[in-house]
Amino acid sequence: MSVPTVGVIGGGQLARMMVPAAIALGIEIRVLAETEGSSSKLAATAVGDYRDRDTVLEFAREVDVVTFDHEHVPQDVLQALVEQGAKVHPGPHALRAAQDKIVMREMLAEIGAPLPEWAAVANADELQAFIDAHDGAAILKTPRGGYDGKGVRVVRAGHDGADWFEQFDRLLVEELVDFRRELAQLVARRPSGETTAWPVVETVQRDGVCNEVFAPAPGVHGANGRLAEVALDIAERIATGLDVTGVLAVELFETSDQRLLVNELAMRPHNSGHWTIDGAVTSQFEQHLRAVLDWPLGDPAPLKPHAVMVNILGGPQHGAITDRFERAWRHHPAAKLHTYGKSARPGRKVGHVTVVGDELDEITYQARAAAACFDDEETR
């Protein structure tokens, strides 16, 4: 009997969390990890550089479908994979939008997705002109290499981007959006076209890193809410318009005047969907595997009215993270703890906590209190 085999490039926690879903379904999962002892070491069948064409081509020969833990595989390597006959999901075209923020804005503008006002600027003068046209302040982003708050800064003068102009031909500049909160809409899409969506969620960042997720976003009532409808429409338009396959996360600003604007995209399972492991009929990790294998997608319905996820950032400086389980569970038995097999480091995502239930206030308290058991001053 032949077992469907999915190859995941990148050995981080997203690959790690695909493994339980693969075991349940009876899929074979193989991971090309960057290092020994990665988060997904249990499924790491190869260790190598995802930028190296031969390494990636060799890895892909043994699998039915190639997918990703991150969006950083270079376009020439992706193209070589396709030429070798590999099924690659998401494909190179879609991934261009996740790899370069200027390309993303261009592609999103083309399909009519609502965006903050933006421009690609090549020098301090162009940047200054944009700032002048936008009340003296703007957000500047490097086109590549940004994540978790890196590669993003507020600028008030053209020379504020001097260091980055040395590294990049063009930078992305955007208006400072007056937003009420941040939302994320996750959808999954299979190559033959079916899409399915989880409820839109609210995300709360800390120092540019996702810290808390509330599912569904409070005040957004199922499919009846206008915001929920708009968020879903935007995400589906992007998934279809960019031919995204697998899970797509669309990070959105909810503006003070109740509009939704696209902030970022991720073409893989996303931190804002971790709650689905414990809180939805079909988790984002199972759905991603089903989508990239072009299998029917599962029911994304939540299991409880509310789910709250809080990241464990940093982690205990001394001892193992599991040493804190006793403390966390003694008072919070409903807390679902997830750890990623990573050592502690300030601000690093080393795990998360999810609590599901009927009362948002109660589960928010439980999730925060359980996550706080893993906090140390040194690594916060």
Add this chain to the structure above:
Amino acid sequence: MSVPTVGVIGGGQLARMMVPAAIALGIEIRVLAETEGSSSKLAATAVGDYRDRDTVLEFAREVDVVTFDHEHVPQDVLQALVEQGAKVHPGPHALRAAQDKIVMREMLAEIGAPLPEWAAVANADELQAFIDAHDGAAILKTPRGGYDGKGVRVVRAGHDGADWFEQFDRLLVEELVDFRRELAQLVARRPSGETTAWPVVETVQRDGVCNEVFAPAPGVHGANGRLAEVALDIAERIATGLDVTGVLAVELFETSDQRLLVNELAMRPHNSGHWTIDGAVTSQFEQHLRAVLDWPLGDPAPLKPHAVMVNILGGPQHGAITDRFERAWRHHPAAKLHTYGKSARPGRKVGHVTVVGDELDEITYQARAAAACFDDEETR
């Protein structure tokens, strides 16, 4: 940082289903499997004979706690493990009751658990005497080696046990219980004493093999139902009385006159608890790992009012089991499919389907219909 390591003896589907829970928590799991290519091959760090003392002792040296996929590790090997200083959960004393049905009846009688009328018989005359005293029929069981309907038969005369008396000194004989249905009560207990229980479930057998599970058992209303209270009391008394650690499954007869009698015990995760993976806050596999590590136990609450689990027995004779996913999911998107990486064989448990929801009739239909997609005439 030191990672807690659990060693599982036996590489079947129960060990396999512990792996996702271990990954989520960041526990290292190592399996001593019987063969290469076992159900739990992803975590199989050793292949060897669980009856071989040296093999087991060697395996145990590298782990913090030893637990089991099955109850068949011989007592002398278990004792050697304890003498070597290994933490073994459940321990040898408790496992005696799961290894020998006569010992089980003796130990259960001692703690006052309600049992069918039973006797240990050494020959045809003693068997005939029991049959004569019980309206001309009885259930005969081999003390060891029985599972899934094997080692159990209805007898009507003393000579009906002739072949088994050649193999065993004593056989267990029991009254033919007039039962309305079969129930199972699962509890988990940690070495320091805490116990926790899932709702009692109804189990439906086919040819002596568990086929369907309804959670909670219909007509048993939470903690208010008398039957639920009695079932819980029996299981907790057994867990404590026999010093069981980890998950304990107590299979019960609900008699026509509404009494509960203990049928069988299992000291490990159990088929009647597979629904907890998709249907409870804490699955039996996570709970088992937490219990054997002496960690606080998790919330066993169901996520939905009802869960129905249907086994995939036999499996497709031709092609891979995953080839049927398309068919199963197209019409039953809420079906959670689980496969065990086993080849098809008549009556073999190769996977299961769980559906959770608010309407028992609806989810029963969905679970049965999805499971039927994997049925072939040849392997039924």
